[in-house]
Every structure is written in structure tokens, then in C-alpha cells.
Amino acid sequence: MLKMNTQDFVPLQPGFEMNTSYYVEFKEKDQQDGSTTLFYQFKVKEEVANTMTVIPDGCIDILFCCDPEHPYAKVCGSVLTSKKIQLQANHEYFGGRFLPKSELDCSRYSIKDIIDHEIPLNEMFLIDHLSIQEIVKQKDFVEKIKLFNNMLRNIIFASNSATTSMKFALRKMYSVKGNITMNELAEEIGCSTRYLRKYFEQYIGISPKLFSQILRFQYSLYLLTKTNEYNIRDIIYEIGYYDQAHFINEFKKFSHLTPKEILLQSIKN
Template sequence: MPRVPDIRPIFKPIQPTVKHTAGQATYTELLPAMPLAPYIYCYWQLTADPTLQQPYDYQVVADGCMDIFFDRSDPTALYIMGFSSACTTFRLTHAFDYVGIRFLPAAFPLLFKVSAGELTNRFEALDQVHPLLAKGLCQLTGHTAPLATLTASFDQYFGQLLAHTPLQPDYRLFNAIDLMLTAPANLPIEQGLDTGISPRQLRRLFDFYIGDTPKAFSKVVRFQKALRDSSLINSTTRHNFFYDAGYYDQAHFIKEFKRMYGRTPALALK
């Protein structure tokens, strides 16, 4: 059976670290089983501290991925969140315990034949997008087992699904993604990518599998690269640091970072 190239070694989508602080929340990530690594980046959990007194604003930064998530207080209400070109803020109530499944770019549309473009910059009830998947996951989510136990159940479920799902990956798309992840920061998108297909064909592939244009995805890739290199962001006195990261100037860098993170670099990394 064809397998997709594993981009995990060159793409590690980062979400803001939520430190365990009284009256706040805790965020945890666990890895999937190795056969699922090219498709699922992680399983995650966001849990309110028992002493939380006020609504909690959780910011999801742009990372190029798609997520299934649910609150364990209502495990039958699963949602799917598509590609986001900007930071999304969720105002959460006093008590919450969210669990999620983060799919690497292009993985969810490949596995479930759902166009990512229909979910861009929004989230939708999973049973409206893929009823069979929603039904299958509901059978696993209706208990209060620790995340590690739930992760094992997810591994088994998606492992069986993968074994019985005929995949037809378009390697032109994955070649383009690989080029974006490894190319110099200032490579012109579309015209600068030697993918063997026209820019129009490339845009169609990206709309279905990623959820936006190659240019929009490349901006998220650039942002995530900068986010990983916190030393680069903190060294704002270094000559042309913003150009090395693929930005025109410092103002461009700060504006785009704030749009995708929800805060300026100085506030995000202090």
C-alpha cells in the first residue's frame, strides 16, 4: 500500500506551552504509534486547573494542521478544525478537559477524502463532515481513562483504519510540501518550486489537501520555523535577522507573527 512521505523530521508544529499554574490550565502532547507518525502528529489534552475561577482564553496558533477535538464532559460532541491562517482564540468556561488528535498537513483529506478547503479558518461538528468517523470515535471517547490509555485506543483505531484504507497520495503535492519545508526562506512560492506541475494545478492540490493556497501555507511554514528558532526572535539586534527568517523587514515580521500567534514576538517569548 502506498505510504505518504513522513515530514515529521522536518516539520514540528508548535503550539504555545501552557505552564501548570494555579488557576490556569495544563497542556500535554503524546506521540502516536510509529505506523501513524506520517499522518498524526500528536494526541493532546488541555485541562483546566480545579481552582480556575474565570473563563480561560486559549490561543491556537497557525500550524498548518487539522485537529479533531472534544470536551470529555460531552464526548459525543466531536469537532474538526481546519487549516488556519491566523491565531484562533477560544474562550473556555470554568471547567474543561479537552482532548484532541492533530493531523499533519494533508493527512486528514488523504485518509478521509474530505476537502480541507471546506474547513479553512473554521471548525465544524465532525458528524456533519464525516459521520462514520464520528461514530467510530464516539465509541472510544465516552470514558474517563487517562490520556495515555485513550491514546492507545486511538492508535488501535487509526491503525486498523489505515490498514484497510486504500491510499492514493499525490506525490506532486508531497514533493511541493517537502520543498517548502527545506527550501531557503526567501524562495519565491509557486514559481520557485520545481514541482513539475503548473501553479494552477498546485493551487488546486493545496486547496483540497491543505485548505489554502501554497503561498498561505508557506507563510505558516515560515512562521513555524521562526517560532522554533526562539534564539533568532530574541536576537532582534542581529543584522537582518528578519530577512534570514524570510521576512521583508522587522515590521513585516512582527505583523505576521502577531497575526499567527496572537501576540507580538516580545510578549510571546518573554
């Protein structure tokens, strides 16, 4: 059976891949902490404009609309359940998906404020609109990534802002695919569950329990749709669900679909 490399894992948004005219992505590894950022670009199909669905991923996305006449960028916090978002038909979008490891360098909004919300990038940060235009007008995908890293990344994310305890907690949760209790995690860190919750609300915006559930769901989704080595029974065992009912209920909670329905959609597309 395939051994999953949790360090390379970035949560999925299947709608971006399945409901677009084209989709490309590039994973960039942070040389300091080994975490991975996913950059992507796609073009929206006419028939799915304004009906694109996103699912919980526990991440922050920075999404650019590459309309040369009306370019814009927004910060997208993780949704808490499956949700339709508005995208323009036949328009290109470029974005980055960032794992929670650094606090947003913003005094006007907390990370909790953007959970389940989309906020204009230049409303949250002191960013010149010309920087957004520069990225949008660049045709080459790789060059877009370079421009984003050089012009905006350090403005948006505070460098090495997470505490040692929080970094350890996140590494641990990703390494066990979310399959850990809050009491176990608090004991490994050496803090109370109350302080653990406080850390998570500051850096991720949701409780550690909910974050672990989202991680478990996302890892299961990856094994279900991106590999041929795992059947449903294997995933239940690998990810640590109590039983099949628990597995199905958690999928429906976050995606409004059963695992089989999601699998059929991914095969169809």
C-alpha cells in the same frame, strides 16, 4: 547554534500550553513517511474558558471534550489569524494535530470547508458515537492515543491519498521552513503555479503562498519560545525574512502580537 530537525517539527498552539491547569503531549512518528503527529491533553483553567486563543498552524486538529456526561469531538481546521475559541472551564480535552499529508476521507466536506471552522466529528464522518465515548472515558493518555489510532484514524484520513507531487511539495516546504517562492516550488515539481495552487486547495485548503507564510511564522515561533540559542536577529536570518519589519509584521498578521510580546508571555507562564 542549534540545528533544527524539520522532520520532528509540529506547529505550536501556545495557548494550550500556557492557559491550562496541566498540559501533556506525545509525538508519534509515521513509520512510512517519517512525518510526526502531535497528541496532547490538557485541562482548561476557569479564568480562560471561552477566551482560549488559537493561531494559524496549517494543520488539522481532532479535539475531544472529555466530559463524561456530554462527550463530543470536532474537526478543527487551521485558523487564518489569531482567534478565540470556546472551551469549557475545568474540563479535560484530548486531541491530535495532523500535518497535511492525506486528504480527509469525507464526501460531505472538502478540506477548504473546514478552514477557520470547527465541525462535529460525527457530522463529517460515519462514526459511531460510542467510539467517541470509548476514547473519552479512557483515563490514560497513552491508551487514548491507541484507541484513536485503532478506531478512528483510518476512517478520518484517506491512506496515501496525496499525489507524489503534493508529497514532494510539502516535504520541500517543511525542509526550507516555508522559505521558497511559488515559482521555485512549481519549477522543482515540474508543474505550473496554477496547478500548484490547485493541489494546495485540494489537500490543505489554502494557497501555497499563505501556507508558506504560516510555516515561516510557526518555525519562528518555535525558535523564539522553545529554544535559548536564537535571538531575533538569528531568527530573521534562519527563517529568511527580508528584515526586522517583515518579521514583526508577519507575527502581528497571524498572532496580533509582536515577537517580543509573545516571548514575554511564554516567559511569564
